[in-house]
Amino acid sequence: MVRASLAAWLLFPAIALAAAGTEIKLDRANVDATDAVSLQRGVQVFVNYCLNCHSAAYMRYGRLTELGLSEQQIQDNLLFAGQKVGDTMNVAMRRADARQWFGVEPPDLSVIARSRGADWLYTYLRTFYRDSTRPTGWNNLAFPNVGMPHVLWQLQGTQRLEVVAEAHGQEKVGHRKLVLESPGSMTPAQYDALMRDLVNYLVYMGEPARERRVQVGIVVLFFLSGLFVLTWLLKREYWKDVH
Numbered sequence: 001m002v003r004a005s006l007a008a009w010l011l012f013p014a015i016a017l018a019a020a021g022t023e024i025k026l027d028r029a030n031v032d033a034t035d036a037v038s039l040q041r042g043v044q045v046f047v048n049y050c051l052n053c054h055s056a057a058y059m060r061y062g063r064l065t066e067l068g069l070s071e072q073q074i075q076d077n078l079l080f081a082g083q084k085v086g087d088t089m090n091v092a093m094r095r096a097d098a099r100q101w102f103g104v105e106p107p108d109l110s111v112i113a114r115s116r117g118a119d120w121l122y123t124y125l126r127t128f129y130r131d132s133t134r135p136t137g138w139n140n141l142a143f144p145n146v147g148m149p150h151v152l153w154q155l156q157g158t159q160r161l162e163v164v165a166e167a168h169g170q171e172k173v174g175h176r177k178l179v180l181e182s183p184g185s186m187t188p189a190q191y192d193a194l195m196r197d198l199v200n201y202l203v204y205m206g207e208p209a210r211e212r213r214v215q216v217g218i219v220v221l222f223f224l225s226g227l228f229v230l231t232w233l234l235k236r237e238y239w240k241d242v243h
Contacts, residue, residue, distance in 0.1 A: 027122055027123045029199050031118050031203050034211065038197045038200045039067045040067055040069060041194070041197040042197040043064060043067065043078065045197065045198045052091065053098075054106045055088075055089060056089035056109050059208070060087065060089070061083065109202065113199070113202040113206040114207065123141075127159075128140050128159065138153075156184045156188075157180055159181060160179050161176060163175065164176075
């Protein structure tokens, strides 16, 4: 289970196992599954940047109508390779090619938010930095020695890692922080907001029926509460003359 969740954003499983014990203070994503505008922006980012390599085979384009998109909007803005609205979110890249190019197939992201959590994903997407020792030229604070390159660097810009020594009693402890070295096309606040939208969509995609399920659950609990009262009153009526 741990291996499967860690491999979700990696291209090399050996790297995933090496990073399994790494801990980092996670930033709060504060996603809102009821924010349709945020979800619409999130799916646009997902289709344009993530769906090139990673599939979401358990999600259909047609379900995006639940986010307020019409089938025509889905067709015009989210389908680029002749897919149909009823198709699942699969990539065109063949498995054999993926294994040859990357050594392993890029994992499906349908339930990545359920396995890793929204806060981890939000932190991960914002903590890439340049690292010349890595094959891709990138590393990540949330996932050291990550195999996936920073595909959103043109939006965020490039960051570098700095280690600052802080005094704790008689000892000095190294504190890692990221410094924006070269700005991207977005400000840090704009990029953070966009990543929140992307994570919001990933959370939604992991369980599209969650909001409906919660609503139905509340109704069922109210119904059972009312039924309990009626059952108790009926029981009291039947047993009132029993001594």
